[in-house]
Amino acid sequence: MKTAVFTGIRKITLEECKTPTAKGNKVLVKVNSCAICTWEQRVYTGVNKVEFPFIGGHEIAAEIVAMGDDVNRTEWAVGDKVVVGATLQCRNCYYCKTGNSQSCEHFDHSAHLEGLPYRGMGGLSEYLLVSPDCIFKYRNVDPNEACIIEPLSCVIHSVETANVQMGDFVLIIGCGIMGLLHTLLCQKKGATVIVSDVNEERLKLAKKLGASYIVNPMKNNIEEEVKKITGGIKAQVIFDTTPIPIVIQDTFKCVSNVGKIVLYSSIHPAEPVLFDPNWVHGKSIQILGTANSNDRDFMRAAQMVSEGVINLRPFVSEVYPAEKIQDAFESAAKADKFRVVVNF
Known part of the structure; x- marks a missing residue:
């Protein structure tokens, strides 16, 4: 699969790596669109410090393409369109267990997610292995809009x-x-x-x-x-x-x-x-x-967008294919747009 990897300040390249396999209680999603957040812009420009190599991307619209044997088939099916979020919470600490996972004690942008070759949030990859806890269904809108459900959930x-x-x-x-x-x-x-x-x-x-x-x-x-x-x-x-x-x-x-x-x-x-x-x-x-969002915020954001209560179309400024990932980041880093979206 293709994965966009930060290798240094203002350096990002598209690499080929092994596609993860869905097993147990995990689903494999194919990323359709990933928006470039200000956080990733700051990684690109060196304002946010990370250890390279690093895989960014957390505003993600995707589709389920495979499911592990333990995934609940009543709730999930291959072909479901989903947004991916809340992947960095530990779901075990006091704050997660009291409904405040957005303020997780162990929230870590540089976690090493299963199935990825390097640390990072992973959305700038062709495929992503995730827990069903971290996906939320959407409908009726284009993936280029749906990937902006994540910032809406934070708002x-x-x-x-x-x-x-x-x-x-x-x-x-x-x-x-x-x-x-x-x-x-x-x-x-x-x-x-x-x-x-x-x-x-x-x-x-x-x-x-x-x-x-x-x-x-x-x-x-x-x-x-x-x-x-x-x-x-x-x-x-x-x-x-x-x-x-x-x-x-x-x-x-x-x-x-x-x-x-x-x-x-x-x-x-x-x-x-x-x-x-x-x-x-x-x-x-x-x-x-206030920072981040939790499952409840994501569910309501996805529902509002799916039903047309909130229209995210005005915020899609530009769309780039993954093969032009460097151009996408150079454009986003100008900070004169709303969201630059990358398509896989």
């Missing part, structure tokens, strides 16, 4: 962490794919969505996707705009989907009393951010973190 977890309520004012900072997926979900939760970004084209798309208000902080003072829109109370929930440390300071200026700030993105560089603890205490502010 579902984020929105539920914030417990967005009908009638809330929600400020979403950043109009990348994650900010726009937050926009879609919060709008469907009955919130009034305000989106902030410096990219005018992306602001227009946010408006088209359901944002009630858009703000360009390079042209307007974001604090004053949020106060004006909300009648002075500011936003009950703020999602920061950008990696920029200084942007966190803007969230402090725009959050309401008893409001919530969700730090959705990882921060690069990871610099300390100063805040007044008496303000957090006195105004009952909640500062929350």
